[in-house]
Amino acid sequence: MTAPVLFDIPGPKARSRIRIGTGIGLLLIVGLLAFVLIRLGNNGQLDSQRWAVLFDPRTGVPQTLWRTLINTLQVAAVGMVVATIVGLLLAVGRLSDHRAVRWIVGLYIEFFRAIPLLVVIFALYFVLPKYGIRPSPFQALAGGLILYNSAVLAEIFRAGILSIDKGQSEAAYGIGMRKWQVMALILLPQATRRMLPVLIAQLVVLLKDSSLGFIISYFELLRGARSLVEFFTPRFGSEYTFQLYVAAGLIYIIVNVLLSTLGRYVEKRTRRNVKNAAAEETELPVDVQMGGGGGVAATT
Amino acid sequence: MQYLADNFDLFRDAFLTTLSLSLLAGLLALVLGTVLAAARVSPIPPLRGLATFYVEVFRNTPLTVVFFFMIFGLPQIDFIVGFFTGAVLSLGLYTAAFVCEAIRSGINAVQAGQAEASRAIGLTFGQSLREVVLPQAFRTVIPPLGNVFIAMVKNSSIAAGFATSELSSLLPRLVNADAGQLTAVLFGVVIAYMIITLPMAFGVHRLERRVAILR
Numbered sequence: 001m002t003a004p005v006l007f008d009i010p011g012p013k014a015r016s017r018i019r020i021g022t023g024i025g026l027l028l029i030v031g032l033l034a035f036v037l038i039r040l041g042n043n044g045q046l047d048s049q050r051w052a053v054l055f056d057p058r059t060g061v062p063q064t065l066w067r068t069l070i071n072t073l074q075v076a077a078v079g080m081v082v083a084t085i086v087g088l089l090l091a092v093g094r095l096s097d098h099r100a101v102r103w104i105v106g107l108y109i110e111f112f113r114a115i116p117l118l119v120v121i122f123a124l125y126f127v128l129p130k131y132g133i134r135p136s137p138f139q140a141l142a143g144g145l146i147l148y149n150s151a152v153l154a155e156i157f158r159a160g161i162l163s164i165d166k167g168q169s170e171a172a173y174g175i176g177m178r179k180w181q182v183m184a185l186i187l188l189p190q191a192t193r194r195m196l197p198v199l200i201a202q203l204v205v206l207l208k209d210s211s212l213g214f215i216i217s218y219f220e221l222l223r224g225a226r227s228l229v230e231f232f233t234p235r236f237g238s239e240y241t242f243q244l245y246v247a248a249g250l251i252y253i254i255v256n257v258l259l260s261t262l263g264r265y266v267e268k269r270t271r272r273n274v275k276n277a278a279a280e281e282t283e284l285p286v287d288v289q290m291g292g293g294g295g296v297a298a299t300t
Numbered sequence: 301m302q303y304l305a306d307n308f309d310l311f312r313d314a315f316l317t318t319l320s321l322s323l324l325a326g327l328l329a330l331v332l333g334t335v336l337a338a339a340r341v342s343p344i345p346p347l348r349g350l351a352t353f354y355v356e357v358f359r360n361t362p363l364t365v366v367f368f369f370m371i372f373g374l375p376q377i378d379f380i381v382g383f384f385t386g387a388v389l390s391l392g393l394y395t396a397a398f399v400c401e402a403i404r405s406g407i408n409a410v411q412a413g414q415a416e417a418s419r420a421i422g423l424t425f426g427q428s429l430r431e432v433v434l435p436q437a438f439r440t441v442i443p444p445l446g447n448v449f450i451a452m453v454k455n456s457s458i459a460a461g462f463a464t465s466e467l468s469s470l471l472p473r474l475v476n477a478d479a480g481q482l483t484a485v486l487f488g489v490v491i492a493y494m495i496i497t498l499p500m501a502f503g504v505h506r507l508e509r510r511v512a513i514l515r
Contacts, residue, residue, distance in 0.1 A: 006407075006415050006433065007343045007425040018344055025346035039377055114497065115490050116457035122471040127486050130479035211362035215461030222368050229372075242376035249365050249373075256360040290363075290398050290451045 045242050053240050054247050061228060061244070068224030069251055075138060075218065076210045079145035080203050086146060087153025092183055094158050105154070112151040118212055120144040125216045137218035141210065149206050156198050160191030197267035204259045205290075211252065221248045303481040304488050310470065315492050318466040321387055322453045322496070328392030329452065333399025334434075340404055343425055351400065358397035363458050366390045371462045387459035395452045402444045406437035439511045446504030450497050457493075467492050 010018055040046050053059050093105035112120065121144035124135055135143060164187055172182040192199070214222040225248035229241045304311065339351035358366070370386040381389065410433050418428035438445075460469035467489050474485050 006341055006428060007419070010343065014343075021344045022346050025344060025350070029346065029350065036377070043377065045377070115493055116454035116468060118457040118460065118468050119471070119486075119489060119493070122460075122468060123486050126471045126475050127479075127482050130482050208360075208362040211364035212458070212461075214364050214368070215458070222364065226372070242373065245369065245373045245376070249361070249369060252365050253357070253361050256362075257356075260360060290395070290448065290455060 040242075050240060050243055054243060061240075064224050064228055065221070065247060065251065068219055068221045068248075069255075071218070071224075072207075072210055072213070072220040072252075073255075075142050075145070075213060075220070076207045078142045079149060079206050079210065082142070083146045083149035083153055083206065084199070084203075086150035088157055088188065090150055090154035091157035091161060092188075094154060095161060097179075109151040109154055112148050113155075117144055117148045117209055118215065120147055121212060121216060137213060137216050140216055141213040141218050144212070145206055145209060148209075149202065152202055153199070156195050156202060157188075157191060160195035161187050163194060164190050193270065196270055197263055200259070200263035200266055204256060204263060207259060208256060221251055224248065303477065304484050307474070307485075310474075311488060311492070314465060314467045314470050315495075317384075317464065318453070318456055318492075319496065321384070321391065321456050321459060321464065321466060322449075324388045325391035325395060325456065326449055326452060328388065329395035329399050329449075332392065332396035334403060336396060336400035337403035337407065338429055338434075340400065341407055341429075355397045355400050358394055359401075361394075363390065363394050363455055364461070366394050367458055367462050383459075383463045387456070387462060387464045391452060391456055391459070395448065395455070398448050398451075399445065402441050402448055403434075403437060405444070406439075406441035407433055409440050410436045442504060442508045442511065446500065446507075450500050450504075453496050453500070454493065 037046070044050070053061055054065070055062060057063065090105050090109060093101050094109065096102050096105070121140055124143045125137065125140035128135055128140075161183075168186055168190065169182050172186045177185070210220065211222060213220040214226075217223060219227075225244045228244050232240050232244075336351045336354060339347040340355070342348060367387070367390045370381065370390045371383065374381060374386075414432055414436065415428060418432040423431065456466060457468035459466050460472070465473070470485055470489055471482070474482060477485065
């Protein structure tokens with residue numbers, strides 16, 4: 001931490017006060033932890049055999065958790081790849097010379113950013129079948145993730161393209177390149193590299209949102225844990241319920257933290273590169289990081 | 301259209317549920333988020349650590365998982381909350397992490413000279429934060445904070461998956477209607493969300509212009 005601005009470098013008296021505060025704070029934290037642990041212990045939730053079920057292949061629990069993790073990653077991966085491609089195309093459309101294209105793409109982007117992601121998924125899953133198209137939970141979830149995230153990614157790419165120095169495209173036109181060549185060979189590669197940290201941050205948000213599949217019974221991690229609980233409860237009572245839920249939640253958090261760490265690593269690397277200095281100021285707006293359809297037309 | 305009129309009561313109740321859910325969760329998030337932001341810049345290390353830990357955990361946890369723990373996990377350790385209370389708590393606790401981040405960015409945006417000046421005239425940490433830094437920080441973060449709350453209204457739709465009968469839950473509940481009717485419900489739901497979010501966006505814009513500090 002650099003020299004703090006909000007408070008003086010503490011003197012001896014303040015230091016002792018801070019030490020006391022630290023002590024009380026630590027005591028509170030330890031006390032809270034102890035309370036939770038004792039509570040769990042009294043319920044027998046900490047018994048090692050209850051947790052062992054998570055790692056015992058004979059129960060089928062690790063296999064199910066693994067399979068549902070793969071399902072989660074699968075839908076997220078499909079969403080990431082397709083949404084990125086569609087987002088690129090939309091960004092190019094948004095910057096098109098033709099007013100009609102600009103207008104339609106703009107409408108698409110604003111519309112999907114203005115409504116909750118879950119409503120989009122519900123629309124695909126519940127309303128489309130009435131018109132004879134029956135998407136599977138996987139397709140409805142992936143479709144919703146793609147529609148919403150392509151709109152957000154389009155805005156990110158657009159900001160990246162606009163941030164590139166005008167001389168780049170002028171020089172490209174100057175040596176006789178066509179419009180699509182300038183976009184595909186000059187602007188997009190630079191914009192993508194520049195926006196890479198923000199792009200990865202948005203892809204983490206997409207991964208988080210894939211948990212919405214739980215609600216339309218896509219067999220992702222949470223649904224997997226829930227179905228295991230429903231399988232165990234009639235046989236052994238709710239003995240393993242808590243452990244399974246904690247495991248599913250923890251796996252989600254770990255995967256997300258890993259991806260975020262990757263994002264920060266990439267950001268550091270791009271920052272070292274002088275050419276991409278612009279990446280320093282780009283960060284995903286807080287509301288977009290919230291997922292579930294964050295960000296609204298209002299700011300534009 | 302006729303179908304929407306027939307189910308007006310259902311729509312009104314769902315709309316009010318979404319509204320009250322958002323209001324209560326928003327209040328919780330604002331208060332908790334401000335406290336967390338203050339803790340993150342405070343001189344006491346465990347407070348900083350605790351607030352940072354809270355924010356990191358909630359930022360990396362999908363909101364669905366938070367709901368899941370609140371509704372299915374907590375009863376396992378003998379805390380039983382109702383569906384609506386659980387939804388308010390999940391949404392509020394989750395949003396608080398983002399409110400904290402927004403306010404912290406505002407605190408960082410307040411010029412160092414302001415905090416230095418308030419220290420120079422002898423204000424304590426609490427005083428300088430309350431009297432000098434936070435009032436300015438709040439003004440600069442009105443747009444991002446407003447967007448956080450608009451996103452929160454949209455996130456409240458996740459409560460539909462956990463037995464709260466708010467707006468989005470109308471779609472699965474009325475799924476037996478025919479094609480035209482269900483499409484009308486979909487449009488009704490979309491418009492109902494916009495009835496909440498668009499005035500919010502407008503209000504944020506007005507407020508921003510009103511209290512903006514010219515630097």
